[in-house]
Amino acid sequence: MGRWGITLPLTGVPVLHHKDLVAELSDLGYTDIWSAETAGSDAFTPLALAAQWSDKVRLGTAIVPVYTRGPALLAMSAATAAEVSGGRFVLGIGSSSPAIVNRWNAADFTEPFKRTRDTLRFLKAALAGEKVTEEYDTFAVKGFRLERAPEQRVPIMLAALRPNMLRLAAKEADGAITNWLGVNDVPKVRAELGTAELAARIFVCPTEDVDSARALGRLLISTYLTVPAYAAFHDWLGRGEALAPMHEAWAAGDRKAANKLVPDEVVDDLVVHGSVAQCRERVAQYRANGVDTPIIALLPTGADQFELVRALAPGA
Structure with a gap:
């Protein structure tokens, strides 16, 4: 197997x-x-x-x-x-x-x-x-x-x-x-x-609580994917444009906004839920x-x- x-x-x-x-x-x-x-x-x-x-x-x-x-x-x-x-x-x-x-x-x-x-x-x-x-x-x-x-x-x-x-x-x-x-x-x-x-x-x-799963996923993604190595990784994978608003908010010091700006489709790609x-x-x-x-x-x-x-x- x-x-x-x-x-x-x-x-x-x-x-x-x-x-x-x-x-x-x-x-x-x-x-x-x-x-x-x-x-x-x-x-x-x-x-x-x-x-x-x-x-x-x-x-x-x-x-x-x-x-x-x-x-x-x-x-x-x-x-x-x-x-x-x-x-x-x-x-x-x-x-x-x-x-x-x-x-x-x-x-x-x-x-x-x-x-x-x-x-x-x-x-x-x-x-x-x-x-x-x-x-x-x-x-x-x-x-x-x-x-x-x-x-x-x-x-x-x-x-x-x-x-x-x-x-x-x-x-x-x-x-x-x-x-x-x-x-x-x-x-x-x-x-x-x-x-x-x-x-x-x-x-x-x-x-199966999609909202809860996505909320946790956004929190983790906004914390991890703002690390330079992970940011570069996802630029390479093609998510740079989708994650740009999150990065801008994070760089401005607005962590709450960065969290909210993680698109649902990115969460669904990177966090398995259901x-x-x-x-x-x-x-x-x-x-x-x-x-x-x-x-x-x-x-x-x-x-x-x-x-x-x-x-x-x-x-x-």
């Missing part, structure tokens, strides 16, 4: 409360658990726990910023995750955003493409057990070697939104992870990535259009989130 992923932890649910759900996931048809890292849980701890609760699902970070940990620490974290999961771990890395990197973690957000490329090259060497002494364009490492390199090769995937990063993912990594993507956008992304694995986080809001059955069918369309690993990001509706995860399983 192909891959079918879920983003954990669920919104507002403590990490340790996921144990029983994680144990069920593979029987429900889920193949993957992917974490995220913004201002809630870190990316690695939930996956280390999930590795003990399920011995079948693949575990991935989507994504870990390349600025907020030193290169050696990132390699150590990845090696540990690979060890505790028995080789089921995929390391997803990316540049993240100026807010997370600079404003929240006091790091310089400079040359994101080069920093991601350099981190990828370092990690490939370090996780292979090599001793690394290298002057990269954006940092230098002298004499680092993992004390215990992973027994199996750790796949590395890149957060990629536009052609340069997608091509880097295709050439030097094991695939790409993308975000805020419409079903009909997939072929354009796939054309740049080629045959490498494409994972996509898909925001799913299982409710009945559970309709949502499940729409996620499957992403896979049919070229996404290898759809990763559901469940948006809160007030319903029991655990039951929604079960209902959104591919075999439900």
